Amino acid sequence: MAGIRGGSDHLIVIGAGPVGLAAALLTAAHGPVTLYEAADEIVLSEENSYPIGVNLRGQEALRRIDPALLARLTEQGEMIAAWNIYAGRRRVAHLISGNVIGTTRAFLTRILLDAATADPRITLVTGHRLIGLNTTSRQLTFRRPGGEEATVDASGARVLAADGVWSAARRSLVDQVPGFTPTVDDWGVQFRVLFSPPDASAAGLDPAEHHIFTDKGIYTATLDGGVWGVSLTAVRGAADEELLTSTDASDTHVAALQRHLQTYAPKVVPLLDADAYRAFFGRAAFSGAVVRCPFVHVGEWLVLLGDAAHSVIPPTGEGVNSGLEDCCVLADHLDSGSATPLTDYNAARLPDLAALGEYAWQLMENTRTTDPARRATTIILRILATIASRLGGPPTVEERLFGAHAGRDPYREVFADWIAQRERLHSPIHRVARLFVRGREARVTPSE
Numbered sequence: 001m002a003g004i005r006g007g008s009d010h011l012i013v014i015g016a017g018p019v020g021l022a023a024a025l026l027t028a029a030h031g032p033v034t035l036y037e038a039a040d041e042i043v044l045s046e047e048n049s050y051p052i053g054v055n056l057r058g059q060e061a062l063r064r065i066d067p068a069l070l071a072r073l074t075e076q077g078e079m080i081a082a083w084n085i086y087a088g089r090r091r092v093a094h095l096i097s098g099n100v101i102g103t104t105r106a107f108l109t110r111i112l113l114d115a116a117t118a119d120p121r122i123t124l125v126t127g128h129r130l131i132g133l134n135t136t137s138r139q140l141t142f143r144r145p146g147g148e149e150a151t152v153d154a155s156g157a158r159v160l161a162a163d164g165v166w167s168a169a170r171r172s173l174v175d176q177v178p179g180f181t182p183t184v185d186d187w188g189v190q191f192r193v194l195f196s197p198p199d200a201s202a203a204g205l206d207p208a209e210h211h212i213f214t215d216k217g218i219y220t221a222t223l224d225g226g227v228w229g230v231s232l233t234a235v236r237g238a239a240d241e242e243l244l245t246s247t248d249a250s251d252t253h254v255a256a257l258q259r260h261l262q263t264y265a266p267k268v269v270p271l272l273d274a275d276a277y278r279a280f281f282g283r284a285a286f287s288g289a290v291v292r293c294p295f296v297h298v299g300e301w302l303v304l305l306g307d308a309a310h311s312v313i314p315p316t317g318e319g320v321n322s323g324l325e326d327c328c329v330l331a332d333h334l335d336s337g338s339a340t341p342l343t344d345y346n347a348a349r350l351p352d353l354a355a356l357g358e359y360a361w362q363l364m365e366n367t368r369t370t371d372p373a374r375r376a377t378t379i380i381l382r383i384l385a386t387i388a389s390r391l392g393g394p395p396t397v398e399e400r401l402f403g404a405h406a407g408r409d410p411y412r413e414v415f416a417d418w419i420a421q422r423e424r425l426h427s428p429i430h431r432v433a434r435l436f437v438r439g440r441e442a443r444v445t446p447s448e
């Protein structure tokens with residue numbers, strides 16, 4: 001077991017994902033940063049990544065690190081003019097945007113990684129997977145690729161843990177910190193992406209817009225070079241789960257995948273060729289969980305950031321954006337000169353993370369449900385909120401997150417109307433939808 005000692009004003013960041021890299025860059029003014037990453041080599045391939053939207057929160061974090069980073073993202077990314085949401089073949093919502101930049105996680109991470117490796121204040125140490133930490137001795141234990149363990153004395157350092165949704169730091173705290181009982185709800189779905197050939201097009205699909213086919217969670221995003229990313233959702237236990245998670249690119253599977261698109265998102269089919277379908281079966285499938293923590297710091301020693309603290313689910317569009325915003329809020333508290341910046345950060349950030357977590361949890365339930373009454377309830381609530389907004393009521397939550405009313409308002413404000421509407425209307429509408437669905441099923445299958 002090797003021993004390494006951390007210095008007294010040292011910052012230690014765990015995880016070189018987008019949030020860990022941004023955290024290193026935004027806090028390096030407060031002391032040298034050592035950034036530990038599990039992977040031996042950080043491989044950022046577009047093809048094994050997935051499309052993401054960087055909204056005004058994420059853009060602000062990049063601008064704060066260095067305006068050149070935001071310029072690089074703007075140059076490579078695609079500004080999303082609007083979202084179209086379909087239920088069946090009908091478009092049920094058209095959400096004007098113009099403020100979210102479409103890219104991939106790989107490209108966003110690349111921009112941040114290039115900045116971090118060029119920054120002399122930051123030392124990147126790869127091949128170090130955190131396997132545990134001790135809150136009393138304040139030691140971190142890592143596993144090296146050969147299996148060897150290394151301990152780091154972090155007693156004089158501040159630790160920023162950004163090791164993702166399955167965070168080892170978070171798991172270690174559960175047994176050691178009284179009252180730390182995070183909720184980790186597996187999404188129950190996986191996401192996997194088809195990529196079109198360059199400059200693909202399809203009648204009725206405007207490349208300046210993104211298209212969401214809610215029946216089966218199919219999402220199209222336009223990427224650099226006229227490539228379309230078509231993200232598919234495999235719901236655990238659904239009849240098509242096996243196909244959508246298979247690694248076998250047989251002719252039967254290719255044909256079945258094409259039928260899946262033809263049935264649930266026919267507009268998308270002209271974008272894709274046989275190679276695109278075949279390559280799908282060799283790509284990674286992404287799983288995750290909605291994570292909600294009762295607090296996100298251990299005194300002034302450690303703080304959880306990004307997915308480690310509050311993973312959401314892709315349809316929120318807030319995963320990386322909320323994590324990048326964490327880094328800005330934390331940097332503000334470190335800059336404030338307070339003697340208790342991590343405690344202050346926790347108090348300021350927690351109500352926003354709680355509101356975001358509630359929204360994400362509901363979206364997760366909607367995404368993984370196979371209950372038609374629940375799906376109908378969601379659509380009706382969305383339509384009612386849209387009508388109310390058109391009639392001069394509050395903007396919908398989607399408009400406030402990534403539509404014309406998007407900004408950087410605290411999440412607790414963004415979700416306040418949505419939470420109130422749900423509390424008032426969800427149960428009565430769901431009751432009516434259930435009766436309607438049962439009535440329709442009875443008509444289709446008359447009892448003998």
Ligand SMILES: Cc1cc2nc3c(=O)[nH]c(=O)nc-3n(C[C@H](O)[C@H](O)[C@H](O)COP(=O)(O)OP(=O)(O)OC[C@H]3O[C@@H](n4cnc5c(N)ncnc54)[C@H](O)[C@@H]3O)c2cc1C
Nearest residue numbers: 015017018019038052053130164306307314318319320321
């Ligand atoms: C299909 C899909 C679509 C998405 N779309 C969007 C979107 O449109 N908008 C949006 O905002 N978000 C989106 N997200 C979410 C977004 O990708 C995540 O929120 C974001 O990547 C979280 O960043 P992070 O740095 O906290 O964690 P991660 O990206 O998971 O990075 C964690 C890093 O820590 C390293 N690590 C893990 N464990 C250890 C360990 N034990 N020791 C050391 N290092 C470790 C990992 O190797 C990795 O480098 C999407 C996610 C998916 C799956």
